[in-house]
Amino acid sequence: MMRKLIASIQLGLEREFSWTFPPLVILLSTIPATAGILTVVMVYWVGSSAAGKLDPSWVSFLIVGSSLYTHFSSYIWAPLSAVSEGKASYTFPLVFISHSSLSYIAGRVIASFIESSFTAILALGFSTLTVGALLNITPGLGLTPLSMALFAVGMAVGLLAALGLGLMLAAYAIFVTRLEWGLPVYISGILMIFSEAIFPASSLPHPLPLIAESLPFTHIIRAARAALIGPLNLYLAEIFSASLLSAAWFLAGLAIYAHSEKLGRRRGYIDYRVV
Amino acid sequence: MANVVVENLTRVFETKSRKVLALDKVSLEVRSGEVFGLLGPNGAGKTTLIRILTTLLLPTSGRALVGGYDVVKEAKKVRGIIGFSSSSERVGFDFVTARRNLWFFSQLYGLSTSIANRRIEELAALLEFQDQLDRKLYTLTTGYRQRLNIARALINDPLVVFFDEPTNGMDVFSAKKVRELFVKEAKINSRTMFLATHNMFEAEEICDRVAIIDKGRILAIDTPENLKSSLSKPVVLFETDVAGAQIDDPTQLEGVVGGTIRVDDENETAKIRVILRDEIFLEKILDILEKRRVRVYNYQILEPTLEDVFISQVGAGFAERERSVEV
Amino acid sequence: MRFSFTLWAKVVIARALIRVIAMYGDPLWILVNVGGPLLTSTALAFLYRFAGLPQFTGFAILGGGIAAYWGNVLWSMASQLSWDKRSGMLYLYITSPAPLTALLIGMSLGGILGTLPSSIAVLITGTLLFKPPFSPPTITLVLIFMLTLVALYGMGIALSSLYLFLSREAEEINEALYEPVSFLSGIYFPSIGRSSPLPIAIQAVAALIPLTIGMDSLRRTVFYAEGLSELWPNIALLAAMAVTSIYIGLKMLSYIERRGRETGDILVTLK
Numbered sequence: 073m074m075r076k077l078i079a080s081i082q083l084g085l086e087r088e089f090s091w092t093f094p095p096l097v098i099l100l101s102t103i104p105a106t107a108g109i110l111t112v113v114m115v116y117w118v119g120s121s122a123a124g125k126l127d128p129s130w131v132s133f134l135i136v137g138s139s140l141y142t143h144f145s146s147y148i149w150a151p152l153s154a155v156s157e158g159k160a161s162y163t164f165p166l167v168f169i170s171h172s173s174l175s176y177i178a179g180r181v182i183a184s185f186i187e188s189s190f191t192a193i194l195a196l197g198f199s200t201l202t203v204g205a206l207l208n209i210t211p212g213l214g215l216t217p218l219s220m221a222l223f224a225v226g227m228a229v230g231l232l233a234a235l236g237l238g239l240m241l242a243a244y245a246i247f248v249t250r251l252e253w254g255l256p257v258y259i260s261g262i263l264m265i266f267s268e269a270i271f272p273a274s275s276l277p278h279p280l281p282l283i284a285e286s287l288p289f290t291h292i293i294r295a296a297r298a299a300l301i302g303p304l305n306l307y308l309a310e311i312f313s314a315s316l317l318s319a320a321w322f323l324a325g326l327a328i329y330a331h332s333e334k335l336g337r338r339r340g341y342i343d344y345r346v347v
Numbered sequence: 348m349a350n351v352v353v354e355n356l357t358r359v360f361e362t363k364s365r366k367v368l369a370l371d372k373v374s375l376e377v378r379s380g381e382v383f384g385l386l387g388p389n390g391a392g393k394t395t396l397i398r399i400l401t402t403l404l405l406p407t408s409g410r411a412l413v414g415g416y417d418v419v420k421e422a423k424k425v426r427g428i429i430g431f432s433s434s435s436e437r438v439g440f441d442f443v444t445a446r447r448n449l450w451f452f453s454q455l456y457g458l459s460t461s462i463a464n465r466r467i468e469e470l471a472a473l474l475e476f477q478d479q480l481d482r483k484l485y486t487l488t489t490g491y492r493q494r495l496n497i498a499r500a501l502i503n504d505p506l507v508v509f510f511d512e513p514t515n516g517m518d519v520f521s522a523k524k525v526r527e528l529f530v531k532e533a534k535i536n537s538r539t540m541f542l543a544t545h546n547m548f549e550a551e552e553i554c555d556r557v558a559i560i561d562k563g564r565i566l567a568i569d570t571p572e573n574l575k576s577s578l579s580k581p582v583v584l585f586e587t588d589v590a591g592a593q594i595d596d597p598t599q600l601e602g603v604v605g606g607t608i609r610v611d612d613e614n615e616t617a618k619i620r621v622i623l624r625d626e627i628f629l630e631k632i633l634d635i636l637e638k639r640r641v642r643v644y645n646y647q648i649l650e651p652t653l654e655d656v657f658i659s660q661v662g663a664g665f666a667e668r669e670r671s672v673e674v
Numbered sequence: 675m676r677f678s679f680t681l682w683a684k685v686v687i688a689r690a691l692i693r694v695i696a697m698y699g700d701p702l703w704i705l706v707n708v709g710g711p712l713l714t715s716t717a718l719a720f721l722y723r724f725a726g727l728p729q730f731t732g733f734a735i736l737g738g739g740i741a742a743y744w745g746n747v748l749w750s751m752a753s754q755l756s757w758d759k760r761s762g763m764l765y766l767y768i769t770s771p772a773p774l775t776a777l778l779i780g781m782s783l784g785g786i787l788g789t790l791p792s793s794i795a796v797l798i799t800g801t802l803l804f805k806p807p808f809s810p811p812t813i814t815l816v817l818i819f820m821l822t823l824v825a826l827y828g829m830g831i832a833l834s835s836l837y838l839f840l841s842r843e844a845e846e847i848n849e850a851l852y853e854p855v856s857f858l859s860g861i862y863f864p865s866i867g868r869s870s871p872l873p874i875a876i877q878a879v880a881a882l883i884p885l886t887i888g889m890d891s892l893r894r895t896v897f898y899a900e901g902l903s904e905l906w907p908n909i910a911l912l913a914a915m916a917v918t919s920i921y922i923g924l925k926m927l928s929y930i931e932r933r934g935r936e937t938g939d940i941l942v943t944l945k
């Protein structure tokens with residue numbers, strides 16, 4: 073199991089990095105992530121300035137939320153990609169018959185997670201600096217070893233949740249043979265609205281905030297904000313909620329994926345592909 | 348009338364570390380109504396020549412005319428009168444029907460829709476895929492996709508059609524259909540059919556003339572019959588036990604001009620096919636094989652093939668040549 | 675000359691039609707295309723509302739509607755030739771007399787028609803959800819929109835030529851540039867002018883991108899009811915940018931095609 077997982081992580085990393093100079097990969101993914109964060113900050117700045125309600129302390133709220141949102145949305149698709157790409161190249165059926173599909177998918181997610189983590193941390197740093205330079209403010213981020221460690225714990229919990237969600241998407245990809253790549257766009261968009269990435273969930277019309285509360289990503293983002301912006305005492309409660317929800321999502325993903333694999337095999341979808 | 352004229356055509360590919368001479372002063376002429384085969388192993392320069400003739404690549408030196416137009420100076424005019432198909436290339440758009448794909452390609456040549464529709468029906472009838480025309484491309488079998496690819500190359504009623512390995516990977520039935528079509532198109536519609544192939548059977552069966560090419564040089568050009576009859580040396584096939592495979596290079600055997608060794612793992616035999624300088628060397632080779640403890644089950648003198656013509660010129664067969672060519 | 679134009683027009687129509695057939699032939703395509711702009715503009719509209727200015731939600735909705743076009747005209751086209759090269763279609767195009775510019779504009783036109791449902795969906799959904807105030811469409815708006823598309827088309831040709839010499843890098847660079855250029859162009863917020871929060875030097879750089887001028891002009895027409903009399907400098911600038919970008923794009927395409935034939939690079943099917 074462990075050997076398969078490590079091999080899949082290596083494969084995933086190679087897929088992410090080997091096509092060019094690895095730092096270039098990180099740079100090419102950090103640039104759009106930073107620009108996305110800047111757009112969100114500018115939208116808030118323009119809107120609140122015109123309304124006469126500008127509060128610069130919200131800028132750090134937006135930077136942390138957007139960085140983590142970008143992080144999640146850039147790797148939750150990895151399982152879906154592993155299955156759909158694997159079906160097109162016939163890798164997936166071979167992985168399936170070797171009894172390794174779960175470790176294969178987990179490995180691919182971890183590889184994407186590693187790349188995305190570098191990107192998210194760099195984007196967080198770059199956007200903080202850029203926003204400071206562009207708007208002449210100092211976003212209030214407390215970057216201490218403790219806060220960064222707590223932030224990293226949040227990201228690790230997020231990996232479990234993303235794997236759960238990813239497995240659900242991978243389950244879908246077993247049955248769908250084309251245009252499945254469009255699905256992550258929806259998932260990312262939904263996360264942007266509901267995970268408290270760029271505005272408080274409480275500002276959504278009722279009963280939509282309930283959706284936000286049921287997402288582990290919302291609590292991870294809140295915990296990350298508590299770690300980097302404060303107050304720190306909120307961290308424990310949020311990371312606890314995030315862990316519980318992530319575990320539940322992971323188990324649900326696991327069950328749905330396992331069931332879909334069985335169903336896919338029964339219906340002949342494992343090696344079914346369309347050009 | 349010559350539809351393809353190539354004079355001293357040379358092409359050198361340069362990279363930072365090395366220069367590769369892909370074509371070396373190639374000269375040839377191909378007439379109207381002729382099925383012409385460019386025969387050689389992979390890496391011989393066939394595709395490079397076709398790329399230059401289809402305006403995809405510029406020559407380093409020399410001149411090439413297609414339909415009387417210079418491929419360098421009058422590329423646009425050349426493009427209007429040629430068709431091109433390569434088995435390795437994409438056929439069209441997957442989520443669009445075969446008919447609509449063919450119509451699309453007809454528009455690249457400015458055909459009116461009515462003429463295009465008529466042409467699509469004609470070609471589909473000739474290649475027997477009328478019932479597949481309204482199916483989306485991704486639903487077609489490989490054989491039908493390949494036939495569609497051939498139809499696409501003919502959609503603009505071209506004067507010269509270039510095919511790069513046209514039947515590569517094609518099923519036997521489709522390949523037969525396509526070969527019949529090549530001959531018909533050349534003889535009835537006076538098209539020049541220019542084939543690059545390493546399929547000797549194809550070259551022998553349908554080509555009026557064949558040019559044998561190796562390492563960018565044309566070794567011989569003539570009809571398949573003339574090429575084979577020009578080989579005055581005897582071709583001998585020895586069937587031996589697997590020990591025969593220990594002979595790395597048949598030219599090391601006395602009196603051998605060139606040859607190939609194929610191992611048949613299933614029957615545990617080796618087939619040593621050699622071209623001898625003279626029949627008198629036959630006995631000597633049998634002696635050598637015996638001394639090397641190679642058991643000879645059978646041997647026979649064969650009718651030469653086009654590959655034997657190639658072997659007599661370069662000393663090795665296509666497969667051996669391909670292995671030795673740097674890619 | 676007449677023959678050339680006929681051929682050019684036929685190729686444009688054929689390529690556009692194929693793209694439209696491919697997109698509309700599968701309703702899922704439309705659904706996939708709507709997702710990104712619809713959800714992003716909704717999220718940003720919520721952010722405008724949270725920031726205290728519900729009137730500005732229109733900026734996010736207009737941005738979502740335009741983002742789909744801008745993605746199709748400039749961004750898809752930029753990677754088109756590189757994609758054609760890798761998929762093996764470029765061979766077929768180059769060995770035909772069809773002009774590459776016609777293929778690119780056809781693909782782009784098809785994209786515009788194919789994007790129509792996404793754009794309409796974003797505009798209708800956004801309007802129903804957030805009810806932003808806006809002025810009715812005018813001729814000025816259509817003129818600005820068309821000029822912006824033409825200028826982006828020119829940029830698309832230029833980028834498409836550049837990417838021809840790259841493989842996976844083309845896609846990655848394309849993706850990497852999309853967000854920064856969107857940011858500078860101010861698709862979702864005013865990046866130039868009085869309302870822009872950006873320093874003047876950054877605004878000057880942003881103003882070099884035709885989309886920036888286009889978006890600024892569209893916002894001023896739609897949300898501030900400005901007309902030709904106020905916007906003529908923007909329109910003149912857009913027209914100049916359109917002519918310049920088309921000229922540069924065509925020159926680059928012809929240079930790259932020639933160089934490709936010389937070096938053989940244009941033929942290399944990269945994986």
